[in-house]
Amino acid sequence: MSKEETYINDLIDFLSIPSISTDAAYEAEVRKGAEWLASDLRNSRMENVEIMETDGHPVVYADWLHQPDKPVFLVYGHYDVQPADSVELWTSAPFHPEIRDGKLFARGATDDKGQVLIHVKAIASLMEEDGELPVNIKLCLEGEEEIASPSLVPFVKEHRDKLACDAVLISDTPMIDEETPAIVTGLRGALAFEMEVSTAATDLHSGAYGGAVPNAAHHLVKVLDSFHDESGRVNVEGFYEGVPEVTDELREEMARIPFHEEALKGELGLTSLYGEEGYTPLEQIGLRPTLEFNGITSGYQGAGVKTVIPKVATAKVSCRLTGEQDPSHVFEKIREHVEATAPAGASVTLDKQIEAKAVTVDAGNEYIQKAGKAYEQFYKNRTLYPKEGGSIPIVEVFRNELGAEPVLMGFGLQSENMHAPDEHFHLSNFKRGIQTVKAYYKSFQED
Amino acid sequence: MSKEETYINDLIDFLSIPSISTDAAYEAEVRKGAEWLASDLRNSRMENVEIMETDGHPVVYADWLHQPDKPVFLVYGHYDVQPADSVELWTSAPFHPEIRDGKLFARGATDDKGQVLIHVKAIASLMEEDGELPVNIKLCLEGEEEIASPSLVPFVKEHRDKLACDAVLISDTPMIDEETPAIVTGLRGALAFEMEVSTAATDLHSGAYGGAVPNAAHHLVKVLDSFHDESGRVNVEGFYEGVPEVTDELREEMARIPFHEEALKGELGLTSLYGEEGYTPLEQIGLRPTLEFNGITSGYQGAGVKTVIPKVATAKVSCRLTGEQDPSHVFEKIREHVEATAPAGASVTLDKQIEAKAVTVDAGNEYIQKAGKAYEQFYKNRTLYPKEGGSIPIVEVFRNELGAEPVLMGFGLQSENMHAPDEHFHLSNFKRGIQTVKAYYKSFQED
Incomplete structure (x- = not known):
């Protein structure tokens, strides 16, 4: 079996656990998800692997901190998933992952287990190849993201020193399309x-x-x-x-993001868009x-x-x-x-x-720029730096409490039915995600 | 037992039938209500007593037509009732009528079984005393009023000749208070x-x-x-x-109806009334x-x-x-x-x-004037002629199809919890209602 095939089998195994955080009936399954991750991280030779209790579902922590001159990254993600109802709307059972047409179908495939495992497997692969990591890495993987992270804010405040880092790496936002990577530089x-x-x-x-x-x-x-x-x-x-005022510069940056009004209207069943006068739809969503x-x-x-x-x-x-x-x-x-x-x-x-509060990231900072370049080694198109309309409140907390730069480096696609039946993840992005993350860490080695 | 006591016992018996028209589970009880009425009408020596089928619950018909020189009255009312939920909010069970403090508590007591029985017992009493009636009377008592009378409109159209009359007598509107009778002369x-x-x-x-x-x-x-x-x-x-324009005359007529703003606000839990500028609350409800x-x-x-x-x-x-x-x-x-x-x-x-459509009645017509005078023999205060804010669609149908004058001669009170728990009817109004109706019919004898 190739290393890639092993990684995919591990993801299938991880996705078979119905770690539904909102439903008390699944509490044991959520814990099983945490234990699965802790075990996989130990296999990857991460250190200080720990299942840390909270008032709700536990946080999985691990670190490897043996490059004193290199930056410290905190990888954040979540191993809990949305409920899968209505189950009858799924083509294959939500917790019996099935590969069809290069896509892996299961609840949590893109949100967020597939993207979490990109990070775990990038670490495993680097360890296997080099016996060490090119940077310092901590992981903080929670089990309550789908219920608005009630325990994580106190957890971050309580463990400020343990979680201290230079950048927080998060893979839970979409790319523009299959060949166009995106690093989100604004969250409302x-x-x-x-x-x-x-x-x-x-x-x-x-x-x-x-x-x-x-x-x-x-x-x-x-x-x-x-x-x-x-x-x-x-x-x-x-x-x-x-x-903030919408400057000409921002407008030019936004105008680079592809936007197909007719396609969007068709997809959402709209007869017309509707928004604040004087702004394009992407500006309305990203900047207003x-x-x-x-x-x-x-x-x-x-x-x-x-x-x-x-x-x-x-x-x-x-x-x-x-x-x-x-x-x-x-x-x-x-x-x-x-x-x-x-x-x-x-x-x-x-x-x-x-x-x-809203989060705005300076697209010119080193952590963002290197991430953009890492992507471009594996994807056809240039990396884009969109402003997203959504909110990830925890990003603001990481920045405030840890003083770290967020790097919102997603590998999912809008079309992958997140929170809906037939959720899936493109295996090509799982594989290229692992390569991209490895290349990203290595780019700090060269400094 | 006095005649009055017998009538009250009959009303208790009638109110014990849960003739809830909106709930299919009570279909047999609704029919039982119709049968009870038909039987009581036969006992009162009414003729051509008939339970007439419709697409829904039946209509009870009866007549007595032996005064060729006198007017023909059509008495309309309904024997169906509202549901009684929530039953736990009732002081005594809704279909086990109980007399407390001169009031008879039961679902349907004031709306409309108590008022229907005023008419049936007025007839019985006249028959018993005189062996005949002073006028011609038809009764049309339906079982679907609480579900918006779906069968009655086609029924009236189909039986236009059978129902032909000079005036339609309806007791399903409130008096002003216990000593102030009211004949409604407008319905929105x-x-x-x-x-x-x-x-x-x-x-x-x-x-x-x-x-x-x-x-x-x-x-x-x-x-x-x-x-x-x-x-x-x-x-x-x-x-x-x-x-219509709100004339000075109408305004003066409306101003005669007592209205206590603070009491109403207290009763309904309002901090303020709210309505169209330039009109009093009674004008807003009755005329606008x-x-x-x-x-x-x-x-x-x-x-x-x-x-x-x-x-x-x-x-x-x-x-x-x-x-x-x-x-x-x-x-x-x-x-x-x-x-x-x-x-x-x-x-x-x-x-x-x-x-x-709205209904407006000329308060000067003979049928209204005689009704007003009949009331005044048994109540302390003068009869008033208010415009009501509610709608009784069937009144318009009777007027259009039969060309008859509506006489909205109510014996209920706003305070009697119609459609609510602890619905009740004042027995003093049951008794005076029978006397008033008898006096009304007799007043046509003198012409």
């Missing part, structure tokens, strides 16, 4: 909250009272609609404080903050007609933030706006649920 | 529809796409908020066509049309955060109509408004579910 921050509008002690009859009493659904709609102006801009005073409604609920939801005046209406709202926007400040500005906007008769409460 | 019409806004084939990730794609919840909010202007007026062109949101639904509704961009959003909307507003025309105007208002990327469908 996040603020999520729930808003509840209440008006009356009970739902009221719309015939007996309609016209003279407040309607919670109506008042919620008024408040929600006040959040944007006609140009799609967020209409909350102070919301844009800290948002948003305020979105994720869910609204009020009154009668069943079949047919029930002519009630709802007493309560709720909305789940989330913002994506950019630059130096402070989530707490934005939340306060939204609260002031709501208080000024809510109509007479409405009592409004806001409950903050998530907050994270 | 109704238009109900469901609106669905869809934008994409699936819910989208708010990080990956947020800012550049349409959000169905956001677009629904924009459309809903466009339905009203800042003064609370409906902002749909053509909506107010056919709405409305457009209300009865329910809205979109995206994630569970606990915590799910940062999706919803692909679909729905709203249940209903209008109360006044004067000559035509529900079909109003619906078309709303459709035009939605088409002109819906933002790019939104596909909106409207599904009409209910339509009924």
Whole structure:
């Protein structure tokens, strides 16, 4: 068996463990995932391999620190996976990995077990070839990413010294396409909250009272609609404080990222895109903050007609933030706006649920530049440096707590059905990923 | 046992039948309700007593037509009831009637079995005393009122000759208070529809796409908020066509109805009333049309955060109509408004579910005037002639199909927990109701 075939068999073995973090019924399987990783890291001759307990699922730690003049890398990833329902929508069973057409189908294949194993196997391969690593490496692999990493923030704060490093290497973001690597240089921050509008002690009859009493659904709609102006801009005073200007330079950088509007519309089933005036779609997603409604609920939801005046209406709202926007400040500005906007008769409460600052990485730093060059040895196209619309709150925590540069060096593809049935990972990217990571570490040897 | 005691025992017996029309499990009980009524009508010496089949629950018919020079009255009511859940909120079991403090507690006590039996027992009492009735009477008692009378409209059209009459007597509206009778002289019409806004084939990730794609919840909010202007007026062109001007005379009539704003706010748990500027609350409810949101639904509704961009959003909307507003025309105007208002990327469908024209009764006509006088023999205060905000679509059908004057002569009270736990009926109103109805019929004898 070739070394590559062994690595793929190991990945198949790893993917067979249903390490679903959100479901308590799978707690033992999540731990099995941690144990599998710890064992594989020991086989790779990593040192100080440890399953470290948290209030939730454990963190797998390992290190190899024998190059005192070289940088220290912290590899972060996660071994937990999303649930696989609805199982009947899968072509092959989600925890019985199957290779079809050069792709490995299983829950967790691209998110994130396949990408975690790129790092473990790159280390194993270097060790096997050279008996040592060209740089210092620590691994911090968590089991709660799919449930928003509740234990990792305290873990990082508690183990600041143990995790100390120069750069944090993360493979959990997509490339542009199969031949175009990408290092994400921006992640939006996040603020999520729930808003509840209440008006009356009970739902009221719309015939007996309609016209003279407040309607919670109506008042919620008024408040929600006040959040944007006609140009799609967020209409909350102070919301844009800290948002960087979109410079010509940034615009040129963004314009290099391929974007196919018609293809996207077709794929998502849209008749039209929709966003803030004056920005391209990629700028809207990568550089501009948003305020979105994720869910609204009020009154009668069943079949047919029930002519009630709802007493309560709720909305789940989330913002994506950019630059130096402070989530707490934005939340306060939204609260002031709501208080000024809510109509007479409405009592409004806001409950903050998530907050994270945006992350911006200087694409010119050494860790990024060398990663870009490492990719280009194995992929046809030049590496691109996109700004992503999503948020990975832990990246901000690593930077703040450890003072380390994030290197978001992904090997997945948007098309690989992350969080959906028939999740898969291109084996060509698994193989080239291992080669790329090895070349990346070696590029620091030459300094 | 006095005659009154016998009548109350019969009402208790009638209320023990759980004739819940909306739940198929109770179909046999609904029929039992019809059979009970038919039997009681036969005992009262009514003629041509018949349980008439429809596509749904049956109609109970009976008549007595031996006064050729006198008017023909059609008594309409319903023997079906609302469900009784949540049963644990009741002080005594909903179908084990219990008398406490002069009130009879049971599901259907005031809505509408108690009021139906006022009519049946008034007839029985007249027959017993005089061996005949002073006028001609037909009864049409349905079993589907609580599910919006789907079979009754075709039934009335099919049996136009059988049901022919001069006036339709209905006891299913509230009095002003225990000593102030009321004959409703206006009922608002109704238009109900469901609106669905869809934008994409699936819910989208708010990080990956947020800012550049349409959000169905956001677009629904924009459309809903466009339905009203800042003064609370409906902002749909053509909506107010056919709405009568609120004359000084009408305003004076309305001002005679007692209205206690602070008491209402306390009772309903409101911090403020809310309605169209320039009208009193009673005018807003009785004389002005409305457009209300009865329910809205979109995206994630569970606990915590799910940062999706919803692909679909729905709203249940209903209008109360006044004067000559035509529900079909109003619906078309709303459709035009939605088409002109819906933002790019939104596909909106409207599904009409209910339509009924408003009813206005001339308080000066003989049938109303005599009813008002009959009440005043048994109640302390003068009869009032309010405009109600609710809709009873069948009233319009009786007037259109039979050319008969509706006489909305209620004996219930707003406070009697109609459709709620601990529904009850004041036995004093049951007794005075029978006397009032007898006096009403007798007043036509004197002509």
